[in-house]
Amino acid sequence: MFSLSSTVQPQVTVPLSHLINAFHSPKKTPVSVSASISQNQHRDVVSEHEAPTNEPVLNLRDLGLSELKVGQIDQLVDSLLPGFYKDKNVSSHWHTSHVSAQSFFENKYGCLDMFSTLRSSCLYRQHSRTLKRICSDLQYWPVFIQSRGFKTLKSRTRRLQSTSERLAETQHTAPSFVKGFLLRDRGSDVESLDKLMKTKNIPEAHQDAFKTGFAEGFLKAQALTQKTNDSLRRTRLIVFILLVVGIYGLLKNPFLSVRFRTTTGLDSAVDPVQMKNVTFEHVKGVEEAKQELQEVVEFLKNPQKFTVLGGKLPKGILLVGPPGTGKTLLARAVAGEADVPFYYASGSEFDEMFVGVGASRIRNLFREAKANAPCVIFIDELDSVGGKRIESPMHPYSRQTINQLLAEMDGFKPNEGVIIIGATNFPEALDNALIRPGRFDMQVTVPRPDVKGRTEILKWYLNKIKFDQSVDPEIIARGTVGFSGAELENLVNQAALKAAVDGKEMVTMKELEFSKDKILMGPERRSVEIDNKNKTITAYHESGHAIIAYYTKDAMPINKATIMPRGPTLGHVSLLPENDRWNETRAQLLAQMDVSMGGRVAEELIFGSDHITTGASSDFDNATKIAKRMVTKFGMSEKLGVMTYSDTGKLSPETQSAIEQEIRILLRDSYERAKHILKTHAKEHKNLAEALLTYETLDAKEIQIVLEGKKLEVR
Numbered sequence: 095m096f097s098l099s100s101t102v103q104p105q106v107t108v109p110l111s112h113l114i115n116a117f118h119s120p121k122k123t124p125v126s127v128s129a130s131i132s133q134n135q136h137r138d139v140v141s142e143h144e145a146p147t148n149e150p151v152l153n154l155r156d157l158g159l160s161e162l163k164v165g166q167i168d169q170l171v172d173s174l175l176p177g178f179y180k181d182k183n184v185s186s187h188w189h190t191s192h193v194s195a196q197s198f199f200e201n202k203y204g205c206l207d208m209f210s211t212l213r214s215s216c217l218y219r220q221h222s223r224t225l226k227r228i229c230s231d232l233q234y235w236p237v238f239i240q241s242r243g244f245k246t247l248k249s250r251t252r253r254l255q256s257t258s259e260r261l262a263e264t265q266h267t268a269p270s271f272v273k274g275f276l277l278r279d280r281g282s283d284v285e286s287l288d289k290l291m292k293t294k295n296i297p298e299a300h301q302d303a304f305k306t307g308f309a310e311g312f313l314k315a316q317a318l319t320q321k322t323n324d325s326l327r328r329t330r331l332i333v334f335i336l337l338v339v340g341i342y343g344l345l346k347n348p349f350l351s352v353r354f355r356t357t358t359g360l361d362s363a364v365d366p367v368q369m370k371n372v373t374f375e376h377v378k379g380v381e382e383a384k385q386e387l388q389e390v391v392e393f394l395k396n397p398q399k400f401t402v403l404g405g406k407l408p409k410g411i412l413l414v415g416p417p418g419t420g421k422t423l424l425a426r427a428v429a430g431e432a433d434v435p436f437y438y439a440s441g442s443e444f445d446e447m448f449v450g451v452g453a454s455r456i457r458n459l460f461r462e463a464k465a466n467a468p469c470v471i472f473i474d475e476l477d478s479v480g481g482k483r484i485e486s487p488m489h490p491y492s493r494q495t496i497n498q499l500l501a502e503m504d505g506f507k508p509n510e511g512v513i514i515i516g517a518t519n520f521p522e523a524l525d526n527a528l529i530r531p532g533r534f535d536m537q538v539t540v541p542r543p544d545v546k547g548r549t550e551i552l553k554w555y556l557n558k559i560k561f562d563q564s565v566d567p568e569i570i571a572r573g574t575v576g577f578s579g580a581e582l583e584n585l586v587n588q589a590a591l592k593a594a595v596d597g598k599e600m601v602t603m604k605e606l607e608f609s610k611d612k613i614l615m616g617p618e619r620r621s622v623e624i625d626n627k628n629k630t631i632t633a634y635h636e637s638g639h640a641i642i643a644y645y646t647k648d649a650m651p652i653n654k655a656t657i658m659p660r661g662p663t664l665g666h667v668s669l670l671p672e673n674d675r676w677n678e679t680r681a682q683l684l685a686q687m688d689v690s691m692g693g694r695v696a697e698e699l700i701f702g703s704d705h706i707t708t709g710a711s712s713d714f715d716n717a718t719k720i721a722k723r724m725v726t727k728f729g730m731s732e733k734l735g736v737m738t739y740s741d742t743g744k745l746s747p748e749t750q751s752a753i754e755q756e757i758r759i760l761l762r763d764s765y766e767r768a769k770h771i772l773k774t775h776a777k778e779h780k781n782l783a784e785a786l787l788t789y790e791t792l793d794a795k796e797i798q799i800v801l802e803g804k805k806l807e808v809r
């Protein structure tokens with residue numbers, strides 16, 4: 095009645111015809127060849143009682159016979175196979191083998207094998223000769239029908255033999271309405287479609303078109319469903335991958351992981367560290383601090399002893415001092431001495447940009463500590479968590495963190511056995527609420543070590559390396575005023591490295607001096623090529639400083655003179671105070687100024703006033719500073735009297751000029767004194783300069799030998 099190939103795409107011919115046929119009523123006389131034949135083909139999906147109805151089980155559409163006119167095929171088959179249609183039993187048998195053979199061929203070659211269909215059937219077995227003839231007659235018909243792309247659909251529909259299979263299949267692939275369509279009794283489907291056509295009053299002529307439309311819709315829906323399923327699966331996969339990557343990123347990214355861990359409760363407090371190996375023995379040069387902390391150790395060892403007497407020990411101890419002076423070391427030693435757990439936290443760890451993170455970390459830390467009392471909680475850089483509660487865009491949640499800290503400190507009794515030790519370099523920056531009694535109410539100062547302390551620290555760290563017996567830690571200690579424990583440790587370490595680089599077996603004074611100068615003035619610049627003229631100027635300049643220092647009564651003793659460039663300098667003379675100077679006399683200050691002037695005076699005397707250099711600028715800076723402080727701070731000027739002048743910019747012009755004049759006089763006098771000494775000791779000056787040009791560096795003893803006019807031993 096209608097040509098499928100003319101209404102649908104050639105590739106959809108096969109499945110579409112199947113469907114079309116499926117909608118045809120079995121009772122109806124075939125309206126088209128393809129339709130009538132395929133009715134039987136669909137018996138594999140229809141219920142048993144319908145199976146033996148009538149018509150051949152061959153889909154002529156599949157065989158490329160769709161162009162046959164109605165009735166032609168019937169006539170053909172009838173003439174070739176008389177009584178075939180009446181043979182009910184045959185069809186079901188051959189039909190099954192037809193399906194499997196065909197799907198095998200199909201799977202292998204991707205197209206339908208019409209002849210195998212015929213051959214495999216009992217039709218072929220019974221009437222082989224007749225069939226061969228038909229086949230030769232049919233040669234001009236299209237034999238192979240490309241059916242790739244529909245195998246799945248076909249095989250699925252064909253394989254739906256048992257109800258259970260149907261269920262399994264349809265559950266996976268077909269959308270619900272298709273499932274319904276496939277599972278329902280085919281008879282009722284057909285009936286309902288017919289009914290539908292009747293109720294809609296679809297004229298006979300349009301009924302096939304209606305069915306085709308229906309079938310097309312069905313196929314499109316199925317293709318769409320398949321597509322949707324695929325994309326759904328893809329989306330699920332992508333979502334899963336994104337989820338995995340997201341969680342991984344969350345944990346790895348420090349920025350996000352903080353938030354993630356704290357909000358999920360994974361962010362537990364720091365683990366305690368047993369500090370048995372660190373004791374007060376390891377902390378040198380801070381005797382007073384150690385003494386004060388000794389009672390805390392006693393308390394931690396035996397809290398009951400203190401409670402019996404009703405005494406209250408501070409909950410919090412604040413260690414105040416410059417960086418590297420051993421505050422952390424002391425806190426560890428407290429825990430180590432008492433043999434209790436030590437919880438370390440740095441204030442900056444609580445300084446989070448997320449609301450509540452810092453506070454929750456404080457909570458975690460205290461919860462852990464309380465569960466393990468007696469113990470020590472050490473909060474380094476306390477100022478970064480306990481700074482004054484100001485509204486700062488840099489630390490938006492600092493208020494919460496510090497409030498939490500205060501709450502936690504109030505939250506346990508003084509004798510519970512938890513001691514909080516905080517360390518800071520800026521006690522003045524701390525919030526007042528934090529340093530009131532009941533919180534960090536005990537302050538222990540940890541200052542930079544004095545010469546005795548430095549000697550102890552140097553000895554302690556020297557004992558950890560191999561050093562020569564000639565090493566005198568005190569000399570190094572004297573030359574390292576203002577060094578912290580950490581810097582002294584570094585000095586010894588650098589000396590050991592230098593000795594190793596130079597292939598020495600032991601560390602000598604030379605390496606220690608070397609590393610001291612390196613820390614103080616920067617590394618040597620051995621690669622710098624300095625011409626002889628400049629070297630000579632430097633040698634005389636430095637010798638000038640050394641001569642003044644040597645011949646001035648109140649000047650500091652000389653330690654070393656060198657013309658080896660280091661950092662920004664071309665050479666230098668180092669002086670050593672015998673002791674740390676707590677106070678300086680007027681004579682000492684003037685001597686310092688004179689020594690500073692020595693460099694320029696030497697240049698002027700030796701090379702003439704036209705050849706003085708810029709090398710003396712830092713010397714003048716130094717001398718001017720001393721003179722200014724003498725006049726404005728120390729009350730050491732007769733003219734200006736015992737008065738301090740802090741902000742000289744706000745003073746009257748007269749006073750300002752008076753101060754300036756006094757400074758000028760002090761400097762000029764100093765210059766003259768230096769000139770006098772150098773003129774007097776011109777010979778020694780020359781000898782020393784030449785020795786420096788020869789040896790580059792001279793230590794205190796060598797300088798003395800040269801100045802005494804003796805010959806230096808050849809090194």
Ligand SMILES: Nc1ncnc2c1ncn2[C@@H]1O[C@H](COP(=O)(O)OP(=O)(O)OP(=O)(O)O)[C@@H](O)[C@H]1O
Pocket residue numbers: 376377378379380415416417418419420421422423424474475517518519551578579580581583
């Ligand atoms: N008095 C000291 N005795 C022995 N070693 C010290 C001393 N002071 C510092 N050190 C050494 O320096 C290292 C650093 O010192 P520490 O961390 O204790 O200083 P800090 O005062 O806590 O510094 P910061 O204020 O920068 O935290 C110590 O581990 C130790 O090796």
Ligand SMILES: [Zn+2]
Pocket residue numbers: 635636639693694709710713
């Ligand atoms: Zn100088």
